[in-house]
Amino acid sequence: MDTTAVTRMWNDTDLLRNYTFSCASPSVEGYRYFGVLLGSTVTIVGTIGNILTVLAFATDASLRTRFNVLIVNLALADLLYCTILQPVSVDSYLHLHWRGGATWCRMFGFLLFLSNSVSIITLCFIAMSRYLVVAHRTSRCARLLLSHRGVAVLLISSWLLGVASFAPLWPVYVFAPQVCTCSFHRTKGRPYTTVLLFMYFFFGLGCVGLFYFLIYRKVRVASKAFLKYRPSRRSSERKRAKAEATTDDSGISAGASTIQSCEISHDETGAEQNKNKALEKSEGHTNTKEPKNSIQDASKDTETSSKPTPVTIQTTPAASSGEDSEFKRVTRMCFTVFMCFVCCFAPFLLLNVADKANRAPQVVHMICANLTWLNSCINPLLYAAMNRQFNQAYKDLLGKAVHPLTWIWRTRRITIR
Structure with a gap:
């Protein structure tokens, strides 16, 4: 039997199973559980x-x-999948049959690719924002994109772009028996579907990887330069009047200098100190002829000290290194999220590219499709493991949620006793 006949036989079988919305097969009877x-x-x-x-x-x-x-936007895209789409997939696997009808199948396919596209676009925005903070923080474009209005535009555009990309595929969303779920037809939507997959999964994720590579190079060069040309203490004191250390809301220092100047008013402290000096002078010169002059000098010192005195505070190298390490931790977390996304989707994409004739066993297609499920639930675990602020916030929320249950348990135990 030639290749053309085999392909036609597979297509006829898939077409029949598509109309019946069935994905039953002896090879997946046990795997479905x-x-x-x-x-x-x-x-x-x-x-x-x-x-x-x-x-x-x-x-x-x-x-x-x-x-x-941007992290919350990524969580919303994952929440759409976990709360609405994933339970439907579980039902299809349990019965090896799609029970929602053709209209809900089209809606499912559209929401599935909308969620994935928003995740990819958000990952691009996260990587781009980290790169702008490192390399072009002072540029006008960076300030515009990282402003409150710029971030709002990024969020809205991520969802609009996802809708505009996959809404035209509405007529070709069908049931895919190989993975027991709804997706777009593998041939009817071409070449548009091929271009979309290339733009999102290859070009989009490639851009994310490129941004993180540029961040790595920039941080590495800056770290070497800081260690090699670390400014001396005397030169830092000369530049303290012009230095400013501004920090944005992600905890990254804006400039290379780590010196801040501020004015501290210490009226009461200075007055008290000079009053003590006057008393000491008056007691030490009781036999002299100039006690009044000492008191007058003390009063002049007291008046002078009532004015705010500029005091320069130099941040320690540990403070700047702390900001640098915090930036590296956040960037490392975002890069890990990106790598997990790639690892979850790479087997599924490679299998679909390599197995155009659908010769691979159905269970192999299901295993690769199931790996993509993990992407929607793994991000919060990464935040908890790699970000101390999210970790503490999770603990506080879980503590508040569990507190009523523990109170009921304690009350019940007291009542029983």
Whole structure:
């Protein structure tokens, strides 16, 4: 049997299974229970984790930054998948049959790709914002994009771009028996679907990787330069009048200098000190003829000290190194989120590219598709493991949620006794 006949046979079988919305096959009878268990875990962990991320941003003032708004947007895209789409996939795996009808199948396919596209666009915005902070912070474009209005435009554009990209595929969203879920037809939507997949999964994720590579190079060069040309203490004191150390809401120092100047008014402290000096002078010169002059000099010192005196505070190298390490931790967290996204989707994409004739066993397609599920629930776990602020915010929220249950348990135990 030639290749053309095999391909036609597979297409006819898929067409028949598409009309009946069935994905039953002897090779997946046992595997479907693993898919149900994995999908249920993703639903529970992803829903709770992403809701905690949104609530942590809303309740913790230290997390309400412009950069974390992008993190929340990523959580909302994952929440859409975990709470609405993932339970439907679990039901399809359990029955090996799509039970929602053709209209809901089209809606499912559209929401699935909308969620994935918003995630990719948000990852691009996160990487771009980190790069702008490192390389072009003072530029007009960076200030505009990182402003409150600029971040709002980025959020809205991520969803609008996702809708505009995948809404035209509405007529070709069909049931895909290989993965027991709804997606766009593999041939009817070409070449538009091929261009979309290339733009999002290859060009988009490639840009994210490029931004993080540029960040790595920039930080590495800056670290070497700082260690090699570390300014001396005397030269730092000369530049303290012109130095400014401004920090944005993600905790990154703006300039190379770490010196800040401020004025501290110490009226009461200075007056008290000079009054003590006057008393000491008057007691030490009781046998002299000039006690009044000492008191007058003390009063002049007291009047002079009532004026605010500029005091220069130099931040220690540990403070600047702390800001640098915090920036590296946040960037490392974002890069890990990006790598997890790539690892979850790479097997599925490579299989679909390599297996155009659908010769691979159905269970292989399902395993690769199930890996993509993990992307929607893994991000909150990364935030908790790699970001101390999110970790503490999660603990506080969980503590408040568990407190009523512990109170009821304690009350019940006291009543029983």
